[in-house]
Amino acid sequence: MQQQPDQRRELGAFLRSRRARITPGQVGLPHTGRRRTPGLRREEIALLAGMSATWYTYLEQGREVRASEQVLDALASALRLDRPERAHLFRLAGHAPAAEAGEAEPLPADVAAVPLLLQPHPAYIIGGNYDVLSHNQAADELFPRLTAAADRPANFARWVFLEPVARDFLVDWELEARGLLARxxxxxxxxxxxxRFTGLIDELCAGSPEVRAWWPQYDVQVRHGGRKRLRLPGRGTVDFTYTAFHVAGQPEQTLVIYSEDRKTTD
Structure with missing residues (x-):
């Protein structure tokens, strides 16, 4: 897959962000004097990855050079990337198929009906950019005002960061918000x-100081199931388990189903 200019710039920014979080002591290098920037120097990462400092600098500068999988493996090890970060590195470097740009994600009627069939369990289907493609009434009750805007698609990221009620309902708002932004x-x-992505990100950055602060940190994460604590009117804090399933033929579309843990606190 050929890299696009935006990908090369994103790759450079991602490499800089990962380099900045590593201290010399973490990788067994001596601390030599005062450093102008946090983390390791370019030359040090290049040394750890077994490549020339010039070549690594080209990657950070977003120049039109192509790194081999062997080089990317070495960089992932030197930068101490976890599995989602490593996959993200390979995608940005052009070693994984990128999804095509588009204005909307197709959702067959039979798939859209699945959340309705799962009532009373809260359920929804989200697209790659967190647009809510289908949901049931129980999900509306769990996440109030999720579908409030009439002039644009409901979007879970927009709800978390721009809808004030989200901070009341999500007990662990910052933890949830950081994870969603990383995904x-x-x-x-x-x-x-x-x-679909650039517009949403611009909107989130404009409306949320947290997004403006966290987005440049380049945290990455894959979608997964887990637990969520919600503060519900008249019930206090309720624990939920949620499970995520990828839609067949549309791997970026995810069906999310919630079940109550039956443990409530005031």
């Missing part, structure tokens, strides 16, 4: 210059 970053890496 959005991962998916956006597969859609360079796609307006």
């Amino acid at each position: 959005l970053r991962t998916l956006a890496g597969s859609h360079p210059a796609d307006a």
Whole structure:
């Protein structure tokens, strides 16, 4: 897959962010004097990855050079990337198929009906950019005002960061918000210059100081199931388990189903 200019710039920014979080002591290098920037120097990462400092600098500068999988493996090890970060690195470097840009994600009627069939369990289907493609009434009750805007698609990321009620309902708001933004970053890496992602990210940055602060940190994460604590009117804090399933033929579309843990606190 040929890299696009946006991907090369994103790759450089991602490499800089990962380099900045590593201290010399973590990789067994001596601390030599005062450093102008946090983390390791370019020359040090190049040394750890077994490559020339010039070549590594070209990658960070977003120049039109192509790194082999062997080089990327070495960089992933030197930068101490976890599995989602490594996959993100390979995508940005052009070693994984990027999804095509588009204005909407197709959702067959039979798939859209699945959340309705799962009532009373809260359930929804989200697209790659967290647009809510289908949901049931129980999900509306669990996440109030999720579908409030009449002039644009409901979007879970927009709800978390821009809808004030989200901070009341999500007990662990910051933890949930950081994780969602990291997953959005991962998916956006597969859609360079796609307006569905760039427009949403611009909107979130404009409306949320947290997004403006966290987005440059380049945290990445894959979608997964887990647990969520919600503060519900008249019930206090309720624990939920949620499970995520990828839609067949549309791997970036995810069906999410919630079940109550039956443990409530005031």
